[in-house]
Amino acid sequence: MATKKQKKLGQVFLKDEKVVQKIIQAAEIKPKDQILEIGPGKGVLTEFLLKTGAEIIAVEKDPELVEFLKNIFKNKSNLNIIQGDIRDFLKSTEYKILNPGYKAIGNIPYYLTSHLIRLLLENSIKPSLIVLMIQKEVAERLMAKPPKMNLLSASVQFYAKPEIICYVPKTAFHPEPKVDSAVITITPINTSSEDKKQAEIFFTVVKAGFKQPRKLLINNLSKNIKMKKDFLQKTFSQLNIPLNARAQNLSIEEWVSLSSLLIKNIV
Numbered sequence: 001m002a003t004k005k006q007k008k009l010g011q012v013f014l015k016d017e018k019v020v021q022k023i024i025q026a027a028e029i030k031p032k033d034q035i036l037e038i039g040p041g042k043g044v045l046t047e048f049l050l051k052t053g054a055e056i057i058a059v060e061k062d063p064e065l066v067e068f069l070k071n072i073f074k075n076k077s078n079l080n081i082i083q084g085d086i087r088d089f090l091k092s093t094e095y096k097i098l099n100p101g102y103k104a105i106g107n108i109p110y111y112l113t114s115h116l117i118r119l120l121l122e123n124s125i126k127p128s129l130i131v132l133m134i135q136k137e138v139a140e141r142l143m144a145k146p147p148k149m150n151l152l153s154a155s156v157q158f159y160a161k162p163e164i165i166c167y168v169p170k171t172a173f174h175p176e177p178k179v180d181s182a183v184i185t186i187t188p189i190n191t192s193s194e195d196k197k198q199a200e201i202f203f204t205v206v207k208a209g210f211k212q213p214r215k216l217l218i219n220n221l222s223k224n225i226k227m228k229k230d231f232l233q234k235t236f237s238q239l240n241i242p243l244n245a246r247a248q249n250l251s252i253e254e255w256v257s258l259s260s261l262l263i264k265n266i267v
Contacts, residue, residue, distance in 0.1 A: 013041045014107060014133070016172035019183070020048050026165045026185050027103055027131045029054050034099045036127070038086050038106025038116070043069050045105070050076055057097065059086050087112075090119040098125045107133035107181075113142070114155045121159045121188055122196065130160070130186040139164050139182035149248045151210040157252040158202055160186045198260075205259035209247040217245050227262065235261050 031053035040046045040058040049056050056079045060066050066083040073079050104127045142162045144153040168181040208224035209217050218232050236243055239257050
């Protein structure tokens with residue numbers, strides 16, 4: 001039974017070993033790989049990761065679970081358990097224990113998805129692959145294309161190519177959550193250090209565009225980044241973007257092109 005503390009943290013634990021195997025297969029783990037496991041919980045996935053022979057660095061926020069993991073895996077030389085919030089870990093110098101090309105694996109809550117992916121891919125040491133278990137609805141939002149683009153899909157697709165591997169019923173967890181989940185892979189595409197400035201530009205524009213998604217994109221940009229409409233109209237025409245387009249109508253390629261042209265003229 002989950003403790004009050006675990007419920008407060010929103011923790012649910014995977015119990016279906018078939019799903020665990022699918023995660024392992026999706027990660028294509030080799031013995032010499034280094035794996036960052038995000039939120040190992042009670043170690044169900046950790047146990048299978050260790051069997052691959054890879055080096056496992058497991059970051060767990062709950063101190064009680066950290067002690068539990070250290071006890072059941074005390075003789076495993078290829079496991080390093082770190083207590084802490086994954087967001088703090090990735091912002092600290094401690095993450096430098098990771099090697100370039102490591103793989104990140106975890107079961108994460110919705111509120112972490114976009115921010116966590118951005119943290120992983122903006123660090124100087126970047127993963128070659130990310131495999132996550134997230135809510136089914138969130139996974140489908142990540143995959144969205146025009147005319148159903150959203151801030152989350154644009155944010156993730158700027159950095160990487162997401163793919164849904166499989167859906168996971170809520171019965172695969174304990175305690176049972178209210179929604180189904182999905183296993184996704186995220187393959188980085190924008191990972192070079194010189195892309196950091198481009199990322200800042202992109203997010204300035206895309207956040208302004210999606211601030212009021214029901215309004216015309218040209219109006220959102222004019223208001224939120226203080227740009228003259230006549231200039232915006234010329235820019236839209238240059239990129240063959242309809243003047244009546246809304247944020248959800250633009251592809252990731254159009255967002256990148258638009259942000260590159262607009263940033264030089266932001267007041």
